[in-house]
Amino acid sequence: NAGVTQTPKFQVLKTGQSMTLQCAQDMNHNSMYWYRQDPGMGLRLIYYSASEGTTDKGEVPNGYNVSRLNKREFSLRLESAAPSQTSVYFCASSEVLESTDTQYFGPGTRLTVL
Amino acid sequence: AQSVAQPEDQVNVAEGNPLTVKCTYSVSGNPYLFWYVQYPNRGLQFLLKYITGDNLVKGSYGFEAEFNKSQTSFHLKKPSALVSDSALYFCAVPVGGFKTIFGAGTRLFVKA
Numbered sequence: 001n002a003g004v005t006q007t008p009k010f011q012v013l014k015t016g017q018s019m020t021l022q023c024a025q026d027m028n029h030n031s032m033y034w035y036r037q038d039p040g041m042g043l044r045l046i047y048y049s050a051s052e053g054t055t056d057k058g059e060v061p062n063g064y065n066v067s068r069l070n071k072r073e074f075s076l077r078l079e080s081a082a083p084s085q086t087s088v089y090f091c092a093s094s095e096v097l098e099s100t101d102t103q104y105f106g107p108g109t110r111l112t113v114l
Numbered sequence: 115a116q117s118v119a120q121p122e123d124q125v126n127v128a129e130g131n132p133l134t135v136k137c138t139y140s141v142s143g144n145p146y147l148f149w150y151v152q153y154p155n156r157g158l159q160f161l162l163k164y165i166t167g168d169n170l171v172k173g174s175y176g177f178e179a180e181f182n183k184s185q186t187s188f189h190l191k192k193p194s195a196l197v198s199d200s201a202l203y204f205c206a207v208p209v210g211g212f213k214t215i216f217g218a219g220t221r222l223f224v225k226a
Contacts, residue, residue, distance in 0.1 A: 004157070031212075033212070040123075040218050040219075041218060042118075042204060042215075042216035042217055042218045042219060043158075043204070043216040044216075045212070045213065045214070048212045050212065056212070058212070058213070059213075090157055090158070092157075092158075097211060097212055099146050099208030099209075099210060099211070099214075100146050100163070100165050100208070102148070102160045102163065103158075103160070103214070104160070105150075105157030105158040105159070106157050107155070107156055107157050108155075108156075108157055
């Protein structure tokens with residue numbers, strides 16, 4: 001039981017390049033999330049998926065797109081990377097989209113945009 | 115506006131001493147409250163949560179937290195700190211549906 005896995009762990013991009021961050025969970029969770037973590041700012045929600053086949057914007061969705069490929073996988077795409085997107089990205093999952101439900105996090109992807 | 119505050123960027127404590135990591139919140143209604151821990155180069159891990167009932171919540175690794183409604187606080191505590199407790203700690207408050215507000219984090223440093 002690997003929990004939540006993310007690839008890659010590190011990535012360096014040049015401004016304007018695109019890339020996709022991959023996330024998978026093996027806990028049969030319905031809901032999945034993408035966050036970014038910036039120093040002194042906690043975590044901010046980029047996009048979430050309440051269940052397979054649905055995605056919605058979070059607090060900071062500009063510059064990102066997502067795909068819920070199936071129940072296990074939720075990818076985050078940067079179409080044209082900008083230096084402001086330099087951050088650590090975390091994928092998380094929870095059994096359902098409920099306030100009381102614990103979220104389980106992946107190890108993160110450290111992205112640098114030059 | 116709904117918010118979560120962790121007033122200390124860093125907490126330093128000697129091994130064996132008690133530790134407290136502070137969290138205060140401002141949300142409407144009866145809050146749910148979470149603590150997560152992040153070890154270096156790892157994702158956040160769940161420590162404990164308050165939903166309702168007993169104001170003292172016990173969690174993983176010997177941690178506990180006390181919900182204080184009058185002071186709108188949910189401080190994380192441990193009676194005897196270990197060097198291995200050194201990490202980044204986040205207080206979090208779900209505010210409905212998909213949205214959770216995370217505090218900025220407090221770095222705990224336990225010195226041997």
